[in-house]
Amino acid sequence: MTNAQNTETPAAPRESVTLTDNTSGKVYEMPLLSGSVGPKVIDIRPLYAQTGFFTYDPGFTSTGSCESKITFIDGDHGVLLHRGYAIEDLAEHADFMETAYLLLKGELPSVAQKTKFENDITRHTMLHEQINYFYRAFRRDAHPMAVMCGVMGALSAFYHDSLDISDPHQRMVASYRMIAKVPTIAAWAYKYSTGQPFMYPQNNLNYAENFLHMMFATPCEPYKVNPVVARALDRILILHADHEQNASTSTVRLAGSSGANPFACIAAGIASLWGPAHGGANEAVLNMLTEIGSKDRIPEFLARAKDKNDPFRLMGFGHRVYKNYDPRAKVMQMTCHEVLDELGLRGEPLLELAMELERIALEDPYFVEKKLYPNVDFYSGIIFRAMGIPVSMFTVLFAVARTVGWIAQWNEMIEDPHQKIGRPRQLYTGFPQRTYVPLDARG
Numbered sequence: 001m002t003n004a005q006n007t008e009t010p011a012a013p014r015e016s017v018t019l020t021d022n023t024s025g026k027v028y029e030m031p032l033l034s035g036s037v038g039p040k041v042i043d044i045r046p047l048y049a050q051t052g053f054f055t056y057d058p059g060f061t062s063t064g065s066c067e068s069k070i071t072f073i074d075g076d077h078g079v080l081l082h083r084g085y086a087i088e089d090l091a092e093h094a095d096f097m098e099t100a101y102l103l104l105k106g107e108l109p110s111v112a113q114k115t116k117f118e119n120d121i122t123r124h125t126m127l128h129e130q131i132n133y134f135y136r137a138f139r140r141d142a143h144p145m146a147v148m149c150g151v152m153g154a155l156s157a158f159y160h161d162s163l164d165i166s167d168p169h170q171r172m173v174a175s176y177r178m179i180a181k182v183p184t185i186a187a188w189a190y191k192y193s194t195g196q197p198f199m200y201p202q203n204n205l206n207y208a209e210n211f212l213h214m215m216f217a218t219p220c221e222p223y224k225v226n227p228v229v230a231r232a233l234d235r236i237l238i239l240h241a242d243h244e245q246n247a248s249t250s251t252v253r254l255a256g257s258s259g260a261n262p263f264a265c266i267a268a269g270i271a272s273l274w275g276p277a278h279g280g281a282n283e284a285v286l287n288m289l290t291e292i293g294s295k296d297r298i299p300e301f302l303a304r305a306k307d308k309n310d311p312f313r314l315m316g317f318g319h320r321v322y323k324n325y326d327p328r329a330k331v332m333q334m335t336c337h338e339v340l341d342e343l344g345l346r347g348e349p350l351l352e353l354a355m356e357l358e359r360i361a362l363e364d365p366y367f368v369e370k371k372l373y374p375n376v377d378f379y380s381g382i383i384f385r386a387m388g389i390p391v392s393m394f395t396v397l398f399a400v401a402r403t404v405g406w407i408a409q410w411n412e413m414i415e416d417p418h419q420k421i422g423r424p425r426q427l428y429t430g431f432p433q434r435t436y437v438p439l440d441a442r443g
């Protein structure tokens, strides 16, 4: 099958493309759908029924899996919009709770709506006390992402009153619970790894402050949250809150498409985020910078990144969608400078190394030709380290922030009248049917 062409004509009742099967000569017409912005999409839903053909698109590089009104990305121009609002504006003017409300409900909240939303979320931050004991079954050296997957999934065993996905009220309660509890789950994963007692959430603190409190406070002395650090963390949460149909979000949607409960779906998203090509990249960036060690070794590592026979990649560089500077990376770089200034860490060797690596890579023909720019993860690890957050918690923080995006996308999917169980097909290249040979006849 070849020759997909746009057959727009003024007289055409609707836009469509034709596909020509060059073997049989048959021509098929497929509708062309327009979103509010962004490329048009060919509606191939009738394809198999009409032609007997599947499409083949490993990695979904050309496939739209759903209709969505939440997030828009123009990767060529470095644009990221949530419900129509630019990420730069949200990072500068909004806070994470406002952004969360926007993602979930579609509009920015009024003052009263924001107050109520914050209050509702705050009242759900505690974990069922029995979950305390659940933690104790993990090894102390468990990776906190393993604990995150386990505890998030286990919430479905604790909150039976919010598992009915056909009930909008129960869906909302489950959504609020997960957004509220995910910082507690994350901070407790850290506390457990250090052997310190769990710190309970405090309702007088905002979302980011509360997380810092649960991470760093101990029962022995008062802990004062640094407002610059809290604001920076809040901004990092905004920058990671949603990102369209990426691997973990698609995982959440796919898990949810079968009718699985919301806690299980978000646990699946956490698992997908863990990988180094996705959310695990912020941890990998810091490990990479540590391995490079000094500026004079940058050329050696760049050469390795360009060598097709070497699996090494420059972590924090490149993106499936952005073929321009990731708009989140720009805000992240600025935030990085703010935090290091505030903490008296200006001149921090890893930041200097990162900036030099970025400068050299952006001038290198390999990275220029392939349009490989720094992504959101390039600077976030340096900020987290300056905040005293251990490397193993970096991806956990990404999961804390992305939970609201996953939930917004999951809710949108459940409410979508076209929603079906996700069930891709394949290009099978294995054996055709063959005759079973009994064991004793196989030699």
Ligand code: CMC
Residues within 6 Å of the ligand: 243, 246, 276, 277, 278, 279, 281, 305, 306, 312, 313, 314, 315, 316, 317, 318, 319, 320, 321, 370, 372, 375, 376, 377
């Ligand atoms: N270093 C060196 N070469 C690279 C890199 C890199 N970081 N990223 C892509 N390339 C090359 C790749 O080898 C390929 O070359 P060729 O065309 O000659 O085979 C070309 O650029 C296109 O790469 P790709 O792997 O086909 O692109 P992709 O869209 O499948 O992968 C990516 C996107 C993000 C997985 C990839 O760029 C990567 O592995 N980056 C490093 C990991 C990273 O920073 N991930 C965080 C992504 S942003 C946060 C998030 O959304 O989770």
